[in-house]
């Protein structure tokens with residue numbers, strides 16, 4: 001089942017990835033508001049947004065088509081499946097993770113995206129100039145993510161300016177939010 005799903009994902013993305021050298025990736029892009037605006041403002045960049053909910057990707061594609069953008073691509077998949085098929089020769093210059101599901105109950109923390117293993121896995125696609133932008137309204141998730149980045153041997157908190165200020169759907173609903181930028185430690 002999983003093998004068939006991954007094979008299909010690989011087949012449907014093969015042409016997209018052909019010749020691609022670097023990209024901006026958003027995990028959990030929702031309806032694509034942020035990435036569509038970002039791609040419009042950065043026509044020189046290739047942007048990929050992924051989300052596990054198909055309806056959100058359909059709506060993101062509508063936005064992309066309305067704006068006639070050729071440099072943004074939305075894919076209905078999970079982060080786990082995406083990284084299982086994403087070619088290692090393509091680097092991720094900027095990774096956006098905005099308001100990921102916080103999984104507040106302790107027994108569900110294992111479901112959070114931001115984990116030590118996830119940061120380790122990213123090492124395949126990052127360069128010394130890559131940046132990870134993380135924002136959440138869940139203080140406990142933010143504090144845990146900060147600690148994970150600090151403790152990770154390949155990543156560090158970074159003082160880079162925020163890549164692109166844009167109020168996402170979940171940011172608009174939140175009364176406050178917390179942001180961090182992470183970068184690979186040098187040397188990798």
Ligand SMILES: C[S@@+](CC[C@H](N)C(=O)[O-])C[C@H]1O[C@@H](n2cnc3c(N)ncnc32)[C@H](O)[C@@H]1O
Pocket residue numbers: 027028029030031050051052053056077078079080097098099100101168169170171
């Ligand atoms: C709380 S919403 C935030 C959406 C958007 N980033 C925003 O700020 O408005 C989290 C999004 O992440 C998606 N998501 C959750 N787990 C995911 C995963 N493992 N891979 C990809 N997307 C995921 C959900 O479907 C949802 O659209």
